[in-house]
Amino acid sequence: MDEKVLMKGTDALSEAAVQAGCRCYFGYPITPQNEIPEYMSRRMEEVGGVFLQGESEIASINMVLGAAATGARAMTSSSSPGISLKQEGLSFMAALELPAVIVNINRGGPGLGNIAPSQGDYYQATRGGGHGDYRMPVYAPASVQELYDITMQTFDVADKYRTPVMILGDGMTGQIVEPIIAHEYIRPAEDLPPKDYILDGAQGRPSRIIKSLILDVREMEEHNWKLKRKYDLMKQELPQWEEFMTDDAKMTIIAYGTAARIAKGAVKRARSQGLKVGLLRPITLWPFPDEAIISVAKKSKIFLVFEMSTGQMIDDVRLAVEGRVPCEFYGRPGGIVPAPQELARIIERYWLQKEL
């Protein structure tokens, strides 16, 4: 099966989920991600899984919660306004420690906004989004192959840490068609923990309770610390990033997802003009690859953060950098997808300004 096939982003994501054993999909239509529920409605039937179009995103995420509570690998997908509605469910799933994969194909906003590619949901994705003291792993793939691989990986991450996991893309990530190796799902090297929490009827074992209500404040504090310890472990084990020509770079661009694709093009242009520019691309947005940022900050004279928003990830870059290098920002919100040339001109401007 390891031959190259042409695949569209949304198809790659959907098929990877099926290959990884996702047998329950619940969602509500919203552009630009309708290809995912459409693919799943076809495919789940073939593999004997469950596809159900919920009456809302609130219902869909709660269906995911229910399926996950019985031990199924479950997924939902949506786009920005719909992801806002899922936040209640995400907070509950984080509290109940139930695994699932949530896809956000980010569109322009706030409000209804538009359906063009945007990175305006970074804060919502990486700050929990829902209420309460929780975190959630967030992956931002930048190519169809990566979308395929990471989708498989997210189901393992969800099961390993018993947590909802988000895949954050945009209309571009979903629509691009690229050749990929659509390999089979490979079980992770280390065994995933047994699902000894699931509800399937108290047969030959004591009854089980899945709950988040903890009225005793001391017990609640301990639950919060327990979650925190889990998040600390994720911070050690999960960060993923890509570096491109950072070794000798005087200026490093920090960008993720679609913005990173544009940035790579801009870096190549800058390089062809002799400017020593590199790219650091966070693949996990939470946990943020702090260590990688710090190590690149030691080599670079300046960071240029590029986002398709008015500037959200830049906060995380600055937190990691702790003033080691100046962090400049260039952003195009609202659904604008600038060409690499545009970013290359910005790079050149900073290069001259800072006399690199």
Next chain:
Amino acid sequence: MKTIYTRPKCLKPAPFHYCPGCGHSIIHRLMCELIDEMDLQGRIIGIPPAGCAVLAYNYFDIDICESAHGRGCAIATGMKRARPDKIIFTYQGDGDMAAIGTAETLHAANRGEKITSIFVNNAVYGMTGGQMAPTTMLGQKTSTSPYGRRPDVEGYPLKITDLIGTLPGAAYVTRTSVATPAKILATKKAIRKAFEVQMAGLGYSLVEVLSPCPTNWKVSPKDSFIYLEEKMEKEYPLGVMKDITTKKKDS
């Protein structure tokens, strides 16, 4: 000596936190008796609400999953679709079922989800201190309808069970009460039937149980049963709204 009354096996030996005279205690006990009698403990999953019954897992010795306020029927749907061999029920108050969870409830019923809802109607938000519920009756005073519910301001009591009775996906829909021992027994019979309908895969089953909340009605436990019969049962007449099993017999 023959035992004629004992604690059901799946009712945990924990004192109820419910107020004296509260209907939740009666309904919990009935359900536990049924789970024993029907031998369901090993394959039943319950979904209590946000509401006074949120702590139901302290009493039911069965697998239980908490729900966010109103989302019970969506969670039940996810569970049942993932594990069609299990018996799934939601246990919901009127606010949970007929205000914040109306969409989840109606659509689960309309899809004919093979789940059962036990809908405890006490015409108030018990847990949060007796605020107006969708089922609060005209003229009824609550902490957020201090002048009594007025149709032109607060609108009308919502009869969600009657609505669900009109949906093709609903297989068994009925309204009962716990006002008298005979009505309590009828409630038990109705819940049994609702589970049987689910197990036969016929569709959505719903038992609305009119239930006293003496604390927020501000009447004594004893008087609350009179209030239940004289006020609640008048606004919400008891009876079967839908039963596809009898229709089948007819034809």
